[in-house]
Amino acid sequence: MIKINEIYLSVQGESSHTGLPCVFVRLTGCNLRCVWCDTAYAFHEGKNMNIDDVLGEVKDFGVKLVEITGGEPLMQDDVYPLMDRLIEKKYKVMLETGGSLSLEKVPRDVVKILDIKCPGSGEHEKNNLDNLKLLAPHDEVKFVILNREDYEWSREFVMKYKINESAHILFSPVFEKLDLKDMVKWVLEDRLPVRLQTQLHKVIWSKDAIGV
Numbered sequence: 001m002i003k004i005n006e007i008y009l010s011v012q013g014e015s016s017h018t019g020l021p022c023v024f025v026r027l028t029g030c031n032l033r034c035v036w037c038d039t040a041y042a043f044h045e046g047k048n049m050n051i052d053d054v055l056g057e058v059k060d061f062g063v064k065l066v067e068i069t070g071g072e073p074l075m076q077d078d079v080y081p082l083m084d085r086l087i088e089k090k091y092k093v094m095l096e097t098g099g100s101l102s103l104e105k106v107p108r109d110v111v112k113i114l115d116i117k118c119p120g121s122g123e124h125e126k127n128n129l130d131n132l133k134l135l136a137p138h139d140e141v142k143f144v145i146l147n148r149e150d151y152e153w154s155r156e157f158v159m160k161y162k163i164n165e166s167a168h169i170l171f172s173p174v175f176e177k178l179d180l181k182d183m184v185k186w187v188l189e190d191r192l193p194v195r196l197q198t199q200l201h202k203v204i205w206s207k208d209a210i211g212v
């Protein structure tokens, strides 16, 4: 059984797959408490489902791109058979994870979106740096950036661990907290090899919209 907060069809709002139709499977529960968290509703709410029922709901949407997200999806053991079964059925599977738990058991075909928590989140001491050795070229490393201090911290992290040599890098300003124009200016000044991410779903709907 797996505890699911919501399953819905939308356009992918983040990552290098932004704009593509995507089915989102949001698992309940998170071991972190980022100060700017936009999915606190997934900390506890949800219903227990068996994997066949999850696969059935995903199939009904008729879209072959699926993102497993949360909360922190790696907190539940049944996320692994769920990812295996989706891959068997020829879905392209993305996994969004907060970066504190190990990626070791995640199937290689899954596109991992690994958060590196910045100091502004309040959770940067929980980053599991061993995960950096487990990245595949199709994976993406995401920094959610609250302010100039977070930007400088992320820039040093990218350089120190040479992240651009092992995965794509996403810099995502905290919505309505950091001006996109400031972020663009800083990235261009530093000629940093990172991709700006805007959380498209919040631009289309609103920052509080759920299930879209």
Ligand code: SF4
Residues within 6 Å of the ligand: 030, 031, 032, 033, 034, 036, 037, 038, 039, 040, 070, 071, 072, 098
């Ligand atoms: S890891 Fe994600 S779901 Fe968990 S508190 Fe941080 S932003 Fe929220």
